[in-house]
Amino acid sequence: MEFFKIKKDIPFMSYGKVTTSISLITFLLAVFFLATRGLNFGVDFTGGTVMEVHYSQSADLEKVRGKLSEIGLHDSVVQNFGSSKDVLIQVPLKQNTVGAKLSDNVLEALRVQDASVELRRVEFVGPQVGKDLVENGAMALLLVSLGIVGYLWIRFEWKFGLAAIIANLHDVVIILGFFAFFQWEFSLSVLAAVLAVLGYSVNESVVVFDRIRENFKKMRKTEVAEIIDNAITRTMSRTIITHGCTQMMVTSMLFLGGATLHYFALALTIGILFSIYSSVLVASPLLMIFGVSREDFIKPEKTEAEEVLP
Amino acid sequence: MNHYPIWKYLLILFAIVAGLVYALPNLYGESPAVQVLPLRSNLKADTVLLQRVEEALQSAQIQPEVMSLEATSIKVRFADTDSQLKAKDALHAALGDDYVVALNLLSRSPQWLTNLNALPMYLGLDLRGGVHFLMQVDMKAALDKAAESTSSDIRSTLREANIPYAGVTREVNAITTKFRDADARRKGEAELKQRFAGLDFVSSEVAGEFLLVANLKPQEKLRIQESAVQQNLVTLRNRVNELGVAEPVIQQQGVDRVVVQLPGVQDTARAKDILGRTATLEVRLVDDEHQIGAGGVAPFGTEIFKDRDGTALVVKKSVILTGERINDAQPGFDSRNNEAAVHINLDAVGARKFKEATRENVGKRMAIILFEKGRGEVVTAPVIREEIGGGRVQISGQMDTAESQNTALLLRAGALAAPMEIIEERTVGPSLGAENIERGFNSTKIGFIAIAVFMIVYYLMFGTISVLALGANLLLLVALLSMLQATLTLPGMAAIALTLGMAIDSNVLINERIREELRNGVPPQMAIHTGYENAFATILDSNITTLIAGIALFMFGSGPIKGFAVVLCLGILTSMFSAVLVSRALVNLFYGRKVRLNKVAIG
Numbered sequence: 073m074e075f076f077k078i079k080k081d082i083p084f085m086s087y088g089k090v091t092t093s094i095s096l097i098t099f100l101l102a103v104f105f106l107a108t109r110g111l112n113f114g115v116d117f118t119g120g121t122v123m124e125v126h127y128s129q130s131a132d133l134e135k136v137r138g139k140l141s142e143i144g145l146h147d148s149v150v151q152n153f154g155s156s157k158d159v160l161i162q163v164p165l166k167q168n169t170v171g172a173k174l175s176d177n178v179l180e181a182l183r184v185q186d187a188s189v190e191l192r193r194v195e196f197v198g199p200q201v202g203k204d205l206v207e208n209g210a211m212a213l214l215l216v217s218l219g220i221v222g223y224l225w226i227r228f229e230w231k232f233g234l235a236a237i238i239a240n241l242h243d244v245v246i247i248l249g250f251f252a253f254f255q256w257e258f259s260l261s262v263l264a265a266v267l268a269v270l271g272y273s274v275n276e277s278v279v280v281f282d283r284i285r286e287n288f289k290k291m292r293k294t295e296v297a298e299i300i301d302n303a304i305t306r307t308m309s310r311t312i313i314t315h316g317c318t319q320m321m322v323t324s325m326l327f328l329g330g331a332t333l334h335y336f337a338l339a340l341t342i343g344i345l346f347s348i349y350s351s352v353l354v355a356s357p358l359l360m361i362f363g364v365s366r367e368d369f370i371k372p373e374k375t376e377a378e379e380v381l382p
Numbered sequence: 383m384n385h386y387p388i389w390k391y392l393l394i395l396f397a398i399v400a401g402l403v404y405a406l407p408n409l410y411g412e413s414p415a416v417q418v419l420p421l422r423s424n425l426k427a428d429t430v431l432l433q434r435v436e437e438a439l440q441s442a443q444i445q446p447e448v449m450s451l452e453a454t455s456i457k458v459r460f461a462d463t464d465s466q467l468k469a470k471d472a473l474h475a476a477l478g479d480d481y482v483v484a485l486n487l488l489s490r491s492p493q494w495l496t497n498l499n500a501l502p503m504y505l506g507l508d509l510r511g512g513v514h515f516l517m518q519v520d521m522k523a524a525l526d527k528a529a530e531s532t533s534s535d536i537r538s539t540l541r542e543a544n545i546p547y548a549g550v551t552r553e554v555n556a557i558t559t560k561f562r563d564a565d566a567r568r569k570g571e572a573e574l575k576q577r578f579a580g581l582d583f584v585s586s587e588v589a590g591e592f593l594l595v596a597n598l599k600p601q602e603k604l605r606i607q608e609s610a611v612q613q614n615l616v617t618l619r620n621r622v623n624e625l626g627v628a629e630p631v632i633q634q635q636g637v638d639r640v641v642v643q644l645p646g647v648q649d650t651a652r653a654k655d656i657l658g659r660t661a662t663l664e665v666r667l668v669d670d671e672h673q674i675g676a677g678g679v680a681p682f683g684t685e686i687f688k689d690r691d692g693t694a695l696v697v698k699k700s701v702i703l704t705g706e707r708i709n710d711a712q713p714g715f716d717s718r719n720n721e722a723a724v725h726i727n728l729d730a731v732g733a734r735k736f737k738e739a740t741r742e743n744v745g746k747r748m749a750i751i752l753f754e755k756g757r758g759e760v761v762t763a764p765v766i767r768e769e770i771g772g773g774r775v776q777i778s779g780q781m782d783t784a785e786s787q788n789t790a791l792l793l794r795a796g797a798l799a800a801p802m803e804i805i806e807e808r809t810v811g812p813s814l815g816a817e818n819i820e821r822g823f824n825s826t827k828i829g830f831i832a833i834a835v836f837m838i839v840y841y842l843m844f845g846t847i848s849v850l851a852l853g854a855n856l857l858l859l860v861a862l863l864s865m866l867q868a869t870l871t872l873p874g875m876a877a878i879a880l881t882l883g884m885a886i887d888s889n890v891l892i893n894e895r896i897r898e899e900l901r902n903g904v905p906p907q908m909a910i911h912t913g914y915e916n917a918f919a920t921i922l923d924s925n926i927t928t929l930i931a932g933i934a935l936f937m938f939g940s941g942p943i944k945g946f947a948v949v950l951c952l953g954i955l956t957s958m959f960s961a962v963l964v965s966r967a968l969v970n971l972f973y974g975r976k977v978r979l980n981k982v983a984i985g
Contacts, residue, residue, distance in 0.1 A: 171803060180651075194650065195807065212935055216934040263943065328828060
């Protein structure tokens with residue numbers, strides 16, 4: 073079986089203007105939503121208390137809300153979580169005057185109301201921790217970017233490193249844009265997924281770059297644009313199949329992994345889809361713009377060149 | 383062309399067999415168990431204790447599955463949770479307070495695997511259930527406390543040396559000593575410099591007073607902070623022992639933070655209560671001579687504290703002893719009148735100070751004050767009957783047995799050198815933990831099956847080989863995680879799934895290359911060879927970039943991210959091995975020996 077029997081190279085580079093404007097528009101949209109709506113940071117970053125409780129029967133959310141108001145927690149969010157028997161309670165940090173003790177007080181109050189309530193999970197994050205996590209996340213992002221640029225610089229050329237990292241940061245911004253637009257919760261595991269996408273989607277660019285380098289050595293008389301087109305066309309089948317396989321795993325997590333893994337898998341899905349696009353249609357045009365040439369790989373050998381030339 | 387030397391096959395075979403052995407314990411699952419740990423250092427886990435445990439279980443008619451004696455504890459495994467709980471109560475009754483009887487889970491894997499050090503993966507709190515706390519040590523308070531005790535030491539030093547001084551005052555960390563004349567100050571400075579190596583002294587004259595200002599040296603501050611964290615770690619360990627947790631983790635994190643992980647703890651309120659008892663103990667004299675001033679103002683040099691009944695007491699500011707001088711405290715009975723009492727054992731310095739204080743203050747009262755979050759409460763304020771030497775102290779009177787036990791626990795668990803606050807909590811109930819395992823396992827399983835079906839349909843024989851290599855990857859990854867006993871969390875399980883999804887990339891690259899070569903008319907054997915050769919550089923590059931991301935995540939990630947990063951990094955290593963070496967070995971075995979190979983099944 074074979075999905076991709078492409079006889080002629082697809083002239084990707086001649087679509088350059090179109091694809092660049094498409095990615096520029098999506099990128100700007102993502103930035104726009106990030107700026108106007110902002111990310112819906114989870115408790116990991118903002119601090120606060122999240123509790124998941126389980127009842128033996130369907131829970132009456134109004135009663136739970138009433139009870140929480142009774143003990144002074146008016147701004148808490150109470151919602152069903154997964155099933156009608158599971159309830160998620162979120163209390164913002166500013167209402168919390170007792171720190172880690174809050175969850176015990178809440179549970180005690182709920183027990184009075186219904187003895188069957190069972191504590192499933194508590195997350196309490198103090199204000200000091202959230203700040204650290206944001207800083208560490210930013211540091212990790214920076215370090216990954218620098219590491220990748222550095223490696224590609226050594227392995228290929230600085231132009232490749234720069235093109236790859238711009239393409240991938242473009243993916244990252246778009247993932248964040250999605251999270252801002254839909255106001256999905258941005259938690260620590262989503263951050264992990266974003267950083268993993270950064271490492272993963274660079275693969276994509278690397279595979280194409282490898283081919284470009286190989287083509288420069290093999291196809292001596294071909295134009296740079298054609299060389300890139302050929303490299304993309306010939307790696308296309310691999311690109312789609314690999315991402316398809318990874319996506320199968322991620323989809324499985326998206327639907328079967330439960331609530332904790334849901335947004336993690338969602339971030340990966342967006343990241344995978346856009347990394348296919350960006351590695352082909354962002355990284356490669358950028359490479360052209362940076363003026364990649366055969367001389368980047370092959371030191372011109374004078375004597376041989378003279379023989380070849382008429 | 384497509385042959386491996388025999389040693390390469392053997393190496394791969396060895397890796398796979400070792401992988402099987404070390405991954406095996408994960409299949410047996412875990413059983414409820416009870417762990418018995420001696421609390422005091424003079425008690426040992428030995429055959430005598432094993433005998434006692436056995437007898438206790440026998441008399442309670444509980445049938446253990448396996449009993450084992452380990453370096454520091456005895457572990458007993460049971461068939462079900464019911465007998466586990468019964469055994470815990472029976473053992474606690476039989477052994478008393480000198481031993482911790484903790485609930486635990488033990489692997490059901492056979493003894494020969496355990497002897498090989500093959501253990502199941504170490505599950506994180508989000509998978510097995512338990513509590514995770516991050517606590518912050520209040521460094522400002524630690525320094526305050528050190529400065530306060532230094533200023534009282536300065537007073538006593540000057541007094542002992544017979545150097546006249548007009549007063550010692552403290553403002554934050556600066557301790558100012560007033561002298562009447564320059565001569566006294568010179569003497570005082572010489573004396574103090576000799577005694578306090580950790581202080582910087584500056585002299586000045588203000589409004590005709592001769593001042594000597596002492597400040598903590600920077601390195602002294604660091605030392606105080608470091609030792610405050612260390613002491614808090616020790617104290618927390620003691621407190622956790624009182625909780626009876628099988629495998630607690632208590633570690634320093636960063637400069638001023640402590641991580642406490644208590645697997646299997648379900649009563650989080652109690653855990654928080656005992657850990658969060660950010661208590662510091664101080665022994666001070668009660669000032670019965672002065673009355674509380676108008677409007678509740680404390681007389682000069684004293685503070686007002688309330689006891690448990692709410693009665694106010696005037697207590698002197700100077701501290702005789704702090705909690706760290708207490709070696710041990712046990713509940714017991716007064717030998718004279720059989721009243722409930724607490725027996726305290728002080729260390730050498732504490733004993734000396736206590737002797738001095740009691741000699742000078744017979745007939746007066748001393749207060750033991752417990753500070754929680756800056757608020758002091760008088761635990762007890764007994765009358766000093768006589769000079770007490772030797773460091774053995776007994777507190778009795780107006781206590782019932784429960785109260786004496788409680789007080790002893792507070793004293794024994796020791797005081798924290800500086801207050802601590804819980805700044806992060808993650809609690810996962812046991813049922814959610816089990817659910818998380820199931821979800822993580824299921825999504826990996828379904829994803830794996832989907833990939834396997836697709837690869838076999840699309841690449842036929844080569845797809846089958848790729849799937850086998852992917853299976854080897856999973857096996858090696860699980861084996862490696864079990865061997866290293868790295869903590870597996872839910873994000874870690876996600877990383878297993880993700881690395882499997884990503885690892886197939888290497889095989890797709892190889893298979894596509896081979897197809898391409900075949901399309902160009904290269905004979906099959908040659909196509910396989912160049913396919914693998916050409917794909918390798920690409921595989922290496924793309925894996926290294928992912929590895930860079932993994933390492934950065936590991937360095938800067940905390941908690942769940944770290945768990946993810948560890949598995950991601952290990953998964954990249956195993957996938958390189960399996961996708962390149964294992965799949966090549968299989969291809970070589972299958973096709974490499976055929977001399978005339980006209981066609982390969984690659985779809």
